Amino acid sequence: MGAALQAAAAITRREWSGTLRQPAEWLTPLAFVVGVALMFPLGLGPEPARLRELAPGLLWIAALLASLLSLPRLFAADLADGSLEQWWLSPLPRPLAVALKLAVHWALSGLPLVLLAPLLALAFGVEDPLPLALSLLLGTPALALLGGLGAALVLHARAGAGLLALLLLPLQVPVLVFGTAAANGGANADSALLLLGAWLAVLLALAPWATAAALSLMLD
Amino acid sequence: MTTPHPLWRYASPAHFLPLTGRLLPLLWLLAALGIGAGLTLGLFIAPTDAQQGETYRILYLHVPAAWIAMVCYGAMAFWALWGLAWKTRLAFVLMRALAPTGTLFAVLTLITGSLWGRPMWGTWWVWDARLTSALLLALLYVGFIALTTAVDTPDDPRRGDQAGALLALVGALNLPVLYFSVTWWNTLHQGASINLRGSSIAPQMLAGLLLSTLGFWAYAGAAVLTRARLLLQARVESEARWPRAIGSLA
Numbered sequence: 147m148g149a150a151l152q153a154a155a156a157i158t159r160r161e162w163s164g165t166l167r168q169p170a171e172w173l174t175p176l177a178f179v180v181g182v183a184l185m186f187p188l189g190l191g192p193e194p195a196r197l198r199e200l201a202p203g204l205l206w207i208a209a210l211l212a213s214l215l216s217l218p219r220l221f222a223a224d225l226a227d228g229s230l231e232q233w234w235l236s237p238l239p240r241p242l243a244v245a246l247k248l249a250v251h252w253a254l255s256g257l258p259l260v261l262l263a264p265l266l267a268l269a270f271g272v273e274d275p276l277p278l279a280l281s282l283l284l285g286t287p288a289l290a291l292l293g294g295l296g297a298a299l300v301l302h303a304r305a306g307a308g309l310l311a312l313l314l315l316p317l318q319v320p321v322l323v324f325g326t327a328a329a330n331g332g333a334n335a336d337s338a339l340l341l342l343g344a345w346l347a348v349l350l351a352l353a354p355w356a357t358a359a360a361l362s363l364m365l366d
Numbered sequence: 367m368t369t370p371h372p373l374w375r376y377a378s379p380a381h382f383l384p385l386t387g388r389l390l391p392l393l394w395l396l397a398a399l400g401i402g403a404g405l406t407l408g409l410f411i412a413p414t415d416a417q418q419g420e421t422y423r424i425l426y427l428h429v430p431a432a433w434i435a436m437v438c439y440g441a442m443a444f445w446a447l448w449g450l451a452w453k454t455r456l457a458f459v460l461m462r463a464l465a466p467t468g469t470l471f472a473v474l475t476l477i478t479g480s481l482w483g484r485p486m487w488g489t490w491w492v493w494d495a496r497l498t499s500a501l502l503l504a505l506l507y508v509g510f511i512a513l514t515t516a517v518d519t520p521d522d523p524r525r526g527d528q529a530g531a532l533l534a535l536v537g538a539l540n541l542p543v544l545y546f547s548v549t550w551w552n553t554l555h556q557g558a559s560i561n562l563r564g565s566s567i568a569p570q571m572l573a574g575l576l577l578s579t580l581g582f583w584a585y586a587g588a589a590v591l592t593r594a595r596l597l598l599q600a601r602v603e604s605e606a607r608w609p610r611a612i613g614s615l616a
Contacts, residue, residue, distance in 0.1 A: 295536065299513060299517075299529050299532060299533055300513065300516070300517075302517055302525065303513065303516035303517050304516050305516060306516075309509075309512050309513060309516055312505070312508065312509045312512055313509040313512075313513060313533065315505070316502045316505045316506050316509065316537075316540075316544070317536065317537070317540050317544075319502060319544050319547060319548065320540070320543045320544055320546075320547035323547040323548065323550065323551045324547060327551070341547075341550075345543060348543075352539075356532065356535075356536060359532060360529065360532050363525065363528045363529060363532070364525070364529075366525070
């Protein structure tokens with residue numbers, strides 16, 4: 147037990163400092179979201195009323211696309227330098243190692259998005275950006291969990307990034323539907339937020355196991 | 367020791383290949399007769415629909431295609447689970463053989479649906495729950511095929527098999543949620559006309575629909591089994607090269 151906890155702490159520390167030391171890795175998705183958000187008014191016209199109406203959905207789509215950006219690198223570096231094999235040999239249960247890795251990944255890529263999106267919503271003229279922030283707070287971990295699974299599956303694939311998007315976009319539909327419904331407010335917003343939370347709970351319970359199984363396949 | 371069920375022996379290529387060799391001519395015949403009779407009945411004999419006029423006749427292709435597209439994904443997930451659990455190679459072969467046929471029927475569903483939607487709804491496409499989930503199903507199939515082919519290494523399909531199996535299972539688990547979320551999001555498609563309590567359509571229409579469904583099912587079965595035989599033969603041949611490859615190393 148003690149050894150497993152030690153391993154868990156070591157993995158968390160390594161992931162945290164490793165990612166923090168490469169600002170490009172966690173800043174790029176943020177800059178990407180700002181860039182995409184800038185494209186919307188340029189492409190759709192600067193009319194404030196329409197932008198205000200579309201903003202939650204647009205920002206959700208931008209966040210979803212940004213979550214795809216860092217995925218191809220998620221496990222590839224660990225596979226290349228052998229650390230993935232070391233985790234598999236460590237006393238830590240594999241799904242837990244995957245969950246820790248994904249938690250750190252979310253804290254450094256999803257959480258900044260949750261904080262950034264309300265600011266962008268304000269720039270789009272949304273008066274109350276809180277529902278958007280709440281829906282992203284529940285939605286981005288779900289995206290990270292699905293993304294981890296996809297990243298594990300395409301680890302050895304040629305043309306990984308495009309393939310990853312193709313695999314993940316259909317699977318992310320429920321997150322997007324519930325997330326944007328919650329962010330848009332209105333009569334369904336509360337039930338949408340609850341459904342999003344329920345789906346996140348299901349994914350939290352299942353995705354680390356599936357991801358660990360996929361990684362085991364890729365290590366054989 | 368318990369003796370295995372006699373059906374299990376068909377999991378071995380040595381029994382599967384002769385069995386399908388006998389089944390295939392029958393299935394192709396059934397497909398030709400069913401599709402021929404069903405479409406003749408549906409396109410020429412069945413009465414014109416009271417509300418939709420002649421355009422409804424596309425249903426003799428649309429409805430079987432939609433059924434087959436959905437069931438093929440379920441069958442893929444079934445063989446994926448089977449293969450992951452019991453590691454029989456035939457399960458993975460069948461899983462892969464189902465994907466192109468499923469894709470074909472998913473795309474056919476979309477095309478026939480939008481051809482029907484143009485005169486009936488006045489538009490090729492609406493973002494309705496069923497249409498959107500049909501499109502997502504087609505995307506899931508394409509993703510599965512893309513993943514298995516991208517992960518495969520020459521002469522060793524096992525990694526592609528297992529990655530594909532995991533994806534098929536995840537997709538199958540995700541499908542109910544996906545369908546629920548999309549339905550929750552928007553609903554416009556007309557309800558089902560056939561249910562267990564009876565059907566609300568004319569007898570000739572029903573006969574035509576059932577016959578063409580039978581025919582398309584037979585076609586799907588025949589196509590899947592033919593593809594499975596080819597995949598299996600390719601694998602057996604590549605495995606036959608292993609001893610030679612190992613021998614050349616020594």
